[in-house]
Amino acid sequence: MPDGKPQVTLKERLDALRMLPAFFKLVWDTNPWLTVANAVLRLIRAATPLAILYIGKIIIDQVVQLHNGKSVDTHQLWWMVGIEFALAIGSDALGRVITLLDSLLGDLFSNHTSVRIMRHAATLDLDQFEDATFYDKLERARQQTTGRTVLLSQVMSQVQDLITMGFLAAGLLVFNPWLILLLLVAILPAFLGESYFNDKTYALTRGQTPQRRELDYLRYLGASDDTAKEVKIFDLSDFIIDRFKTLSDKFYLDNKRLSIRRSVWGTVFALLGTAGYYGAYIFIIIRTVEGQLSIGDLTFLAGSFRQLKSLLETILSRFTSVSQGAIYLRDFFEFFDIQPKITMAARPRPFPDVIREGFTFEDVGFKYSNAERWANRHLNFTLKAGEKLALVGENGAGKTTLVKLLCRLYDPTEGRILLDGVDLREYDLAELRLHIGVIFQDYLRYQMNFSQNIAVGNIGEQFNEPLIEDAAHQSLADTVVAKLPNGYQQALGRRFNNGVDLSGGEWQKIALARAYMRDATVLILDEPTAALDARAEYEVFQRFAELTHGKSAILISHRFSTVRMADRIMVLEKGTVLEIGSHEELLARDGRYAELFHLQAAGYR
Numbered sequence: 001m002p003d004g005k006p007q008v009t010l011k012e013r014l015d016a017l018r019m020l021p022a023f024f025k026l027v028w029d030t031n032p033w034l035t036v037a038n039a040v041l042r043l044i045r046a047a048t049p050l051a052i053l054y055i056g057k058i059i060i061d062q063v064v065q066l067h068n069g070k071s072v073d074t075h076q077l078w079w080m081v082g083i084e085f086a087l088a089i090g091s092d093a094l095g096r097v098i099t100l101l102d103s104l105l106g107d108l109f110s111n112h113t114s115v116r117i118m119r120h121a122a123t124l125d126l127d128q129f130e131d132a133t134f135y136d137k138l139e140r141a142r143q144q145t146t147g148r149t150v151l152l153s154q155v156m157s158q159v160q161d162l163i164t165m166g167f168l169a170a171g172l173l174v175f176n177p178w179l180i181l182l183l184l185v186a187i188l189p190a191f192l193g194e195s196y197f198n199d200k201t202y203a204l205t206r207g208q209t210p211q212r213r214e215l216d217y218l219r220y221l222g223a224s225d226d227t228a229k230e231v232k233i234f235d236l237s238d239f240i241i242d243r244f245k246t247l248s249d250k251f252y253l254d255n256k257r258l259s260i261r262r263s264v265w266g267t268v269f270a271l272l273g274t275a276g277y278y279g280a281y282i283f284i285i286i287r288t289v290e291g292q293l294s295i296g297d298l299t300f301l302a303g304s305f306r307q308l309k310s311l312l313e314t315i316l317s318r319f320t321s322v323s324q325g326a327i328y329l330r331d332f333f334e335f336f337d338i339q340p341k342i343t344m345a346a347r348p349r350p351f352p353d354v355i356r357e358g359f360t361f362e363d364v365g366f367k368y369s370n371a372e373r374w375a376n377r378h379l380n381f382t383l384k385a386g387e388k389l390a391l392v393g394e395n396g397a398g399k400t401t402l403v404k405l406l407c408r409l410y411d412p413t414e415g416r417i418l419l420d421g422v423d424l425r426e427y428d429l430a431e432l433r434l435h436i437g438v439i440f441q442d443y444l445r446y447q448m449n450f451s452q453n454i455a456v457g458n459i460g461e462q463f464n465e466p467l468i469e470d471a472a473h474q475s476l477a478d479t480v481v482a483k484l485p486n487g488y489q490q491a492l493g494r495r496f497n498n499g500v501d502l503s504g505g506e507w508q509k510i511a512l513a514r515a516y517m518r519d520a521t522v523l524i525l526d527e528p529t530a531a532l533d534a535r536a537e538y539e540v541f542q543r544f545a546e547l548t549h550g551k552s553a554i555l556i557s558h559r560f561s562t563v564r565m566a567d568r569i570m571v572l573e574k575g576t577v578l579e580i581g582s583h584e585e586l587l588a589r590d591g592r593y594a595e596l597f598h599l600q601a602a603g604y605r
């Protein structure tokens with residue numbers, strides 16, 4: 001269905017059923033044994049209603065004969081009662097086992113698909129995450145992980161009921177085929193009504209996805225440890241609650257309107273169904289009174305008809321919700337169809353052990369897919385092997401974007417980036433990322449322990465304590481751990497029990513340690529010391545200079561005391577290179593760098 005189109009046609013509904021085999025493949029992958037056991041038990045249970053009805057008929061006929069003084073084998077009669085009893089108990093027990101299997105399989109399925117969603121999401125590009133329609137798809141796919149366990153038992157039940165219905169219908173057909181027709185006429189309006197309203201509900205829910213995301217966001221803003229401080233200081237709670245209420249009230253009204261219409265029409269259609277049943281019932285009674293049917297036949301047929309009617313109702317209404325579920329499934333599989341654009345060459349080159357020339361930007365330009373303006377344009381420069389390059393420029397000048405291009409978080413919109421003369425796209429992507437140690441300014445504060453917070457820089461080494469301690473030493477994070485009661489095992493962050501929160505500068509030292517966790521060929525620090533005090537900053541850079549000796553490095557900083565340590569400094573403005581040279585050269589040129597440098601120096605005087 002194209003976005004924005006409010007209705008789902010019956011054809012689309014039937015088309016969506018084609019998703020079911022793929023869905024069952026997913027269920028099967030979750031756990032083949034549980035899937036088979038579930039199917040077999042359901043098959044057995046499908047036959048029990050007819051068996052119970054038929055044995056009931058034999059019992060009643062025999063009792064009536066006894067009543068009329070005829071001779072009957074009472075031994076056989078009690079046997080029949082015993083069998084019916086056993087069937088009733090067995091069917092009940094089977095039902096419970098099936099429910100249990102459904103719920104086990106459902107839980108496993110939900111876990112399995114959540115993992116698959118995370119795996120797939122991990123393969124996708126950064127700019128796909130920054131796209132709102134992508135987020136809607138991700139959101140819908142996430143909803144499917146729990147919603148689809150319902151679909152699973154629905155489809156299974158549908159097949160089971162269809163088989164039961166086949167058995168019962170065969171019984172009715174033998175007696176009078178017209179009864180089946182009567183049944184269909186009574187049921188059809190309910191089915192069409194159900195189908196109509198399901199379409200409406202789907203269209204409504206789908207249309208509400210972005211707002212639903214906003215509601216989730218407001219819920220998070222209104223009640224979360226990350227936001228509590230600012231919400232209190234700015235006294236935002238009423239603002240957030242009002243916005244939440246406006247949005248949720250609108251949801252409620254839309255849903256209410258539809259629910260009321262649905263229930264009114266549902267009542268009318270149910271009346272039709274009941275009238276159909278009583279029509280058939282009267283017909284059977286008349287034939288029994290006329291002597292053409294036995295009392296046993298009467299109970300058998302009336303019972304069959306009643307069960308058939310309710311089965312048919314269930315099957316038809318379940319058909320709409322199964323096909324409904326299948327339409328949602330399409331959203332789910334659509335998410336898996338999204339493919340990353342940043343891919344590897346068919347025969348990727350290994351990342352060089354030693355960089356000879358460096359990274360060369362050849363007329364590189366980049367525009368974010370959701371932006372009008374170019375974030376970088378006409379970039380021409382080389383980050384030489386072993387060189388320390390500092391990037392300066394005003395907010396939004398394109399410094400971080402340039403770094404993201406170097407890590408291939410994005411590919412250039414125009415131009416190309418070469419490493420030792422070969423396009424970056426030719427290299428193995430995982431190796432490229434492994435060889436570049438980068439800490440972004442908006443690094444994550446993991447709600448995990450101290451040691452893990454450093455180990456995320458090279459998670460394969462999470463148990464390598466000497467390496468972690470060494471990295472902590474390089475970044476001064478070891479001065480933080482000394483103060484923690486549980487040392488490296490100290491849980492950080494407030495979200496979980498016993499977590500300790502740290503100051504901004506302390507967190508930054510930890511984030512910095514991540515860069516030292518891998519033996520990266522290129523180190524990139526995006527405003528790594530913004531939160532550090534002056535002494536810590538000085539020390540960090542002393543160590544950084546020692547550690548990156550002979551390696552290439554990029555530093556982004558607004559502090560000129562840091563910047564001047566670099567071999568060369570590149571001034572960016574509106575995404576392009578304004579000046580490039582050493583500190584002395586740029587001062588001598590007396591251009592923008594000199595202006596900014598003197599401005600900052602004046603502030604310290």
Ligand SMILES: Nc1ncnc2c1ncn2[C@@H]1O[C@H](COP(=O)(O)OP(=O)(O)OP(=O)(O)O)[C@@H](O)[C@H]1O
Pocket residue numbers: 130368369370371374375393394395396397398399400401402
């Ligand atoms: N994910 C994004 N989607 C759309 N536009 C973006 C995105 N990230 C950055 N931009 C835009 O690209 C331009 C360059 O941003 P960039 O983050 O590279 O600047 P910066 O020089 O690192 O700034 P700062 O000093 O504030 O960190 C800005 O105009 C910014 O608004």
